[in-house]
Amino acid sequence: MASPGDPPGPDGTPGAHREESTAGAHGQEGADPRRWKALTVCLVSGFMTLLDVSIVNVALPSIRVGLHAPPSDLQWVVSGYALAFGLVLVPSGRFGDTHGRRSAFISGVVLFTLASMAAGASPGSTWLVVARIVQGAAGGLINPQVSGLIQQLFRGAERGRAFGLLGATIGISTAIGPLLGGLLIQLGGRQDGWRYVFYVNIPIGILAIVLAYHYIPGGGARRRREDMDPVGVLLLATAIFLVLLPLVEGQRWHGTGRWLLIPAGLLVLALYAGWERWYGRRHEPMVDLSLFRRRSYALGALIGMLYFGGFTAIFFILTQYLQEGLGYSALHAGLASTAFAVGAAPSAALGGRIVTRIGRRLVALGLVLVTVGLTALDLVVRLMPTPKVGWAMAVPLFVAGLGSGLVVSPNQTLTLSEVPISRAGTAGGVLQTGQRIGASVGIAAVGSAFFSQVASTHGDYARAFRHALLVNIAFLLAALVAALIDVLAEHRTRSASPRTPP
16 A cells, blocks of 8 residues: 555556555566567467457358358357456456466467367357357456566556557457458358458467467466455356346347346345455455555546447447448458557557556547547448448548547556556456456447347438447447546645645
């Protein structure tokens, strides 16, 4: 915990960088010389796992033809991955904190590579669904180690730059997934092109495993088995499962009964919080709930959840509109979204460099730019509801991408700025779990608005897209409100701090 005399961190909270000094590193003195190479390995692997969230959407028609898959199995090819990914994030972060992040990272990459091999060789849709669930669990094992290793290997401004590269990776992987999927399907053909979507992970995974042994530092003291908090793991996994299941199954599970699972999940989550408080008085809990008493962490986690609710769903409805409404091929639909990635990559790198000076105001600026971009996108579709609209979307998507780069990585840097390194994996897992839940809520809400409008307007996809886009914008405005609350709180904190006499 920070003392009153500690200098304020980037979000204006006293002592935000105290953990850096207590970790024994001033600046980057004594830092691991392999840290940038280790980061490259982490980012490539993280890109591979996040890409598989979006790349499969454009492959579904090819999977349906190649495997004669029923709609229920196609839904599980997508939702099974997302569900397993979200379920294991927090326990995986905890496992990396307690047993060493390199071991957890390499185990995840090995499992992901094997599951990709099995998915590509699937003889039937049931086999593919199982492989995708294993893939999702492996992706959930890998990703908390990436944020944990950044916390472990980098300090100060370098940490911001590292998180900037991670933010660029997240933005590019989400936006470029449909394009890469379309290219691979074009190369492999309609019957078997979908297999290339999974096979492409195999050489990347093998290379990442070899390089991880060379560049990612090992070590990490093993703790007692009770420190893994098995009861807490079970309660949290149950709560996340109950909340996520009706969301990821929204297009297949009709009827109102599924929504009862969400309050049941919230009840189990309350039980989990009570258990962690009791367990924390005797042992080390899986998640230190005092993290949420830190303003930077609590508001940052909320911003991340709301932003991913609006951000991820953009590409879901965009590909639906272009492919189903305008008859675009998978490749052309993917090309239409690349402007977002082109904008996100440089702004994320820039955001990582300047976030420690500007703080949460940078995140607020990014959210404004994304909102402006999506509002302009609505106007483009309104004024040009023709097959040529895909090219006209480039400018507003580029603006939205610029804003996104100033949101994802700066928000992650600020949110984790006060987290001790020993808790970095767990804190990163909690943060990403919130993002997965936000993404699932966003896709469910935006998808519901889109498909209900398609049905009520007898196939007017342009109008449905604009209607659903308003839901995206609502999520972004809610995230902006949370960011502005933090900016105002930061201003009050700085105003109340005693000034040092000249």
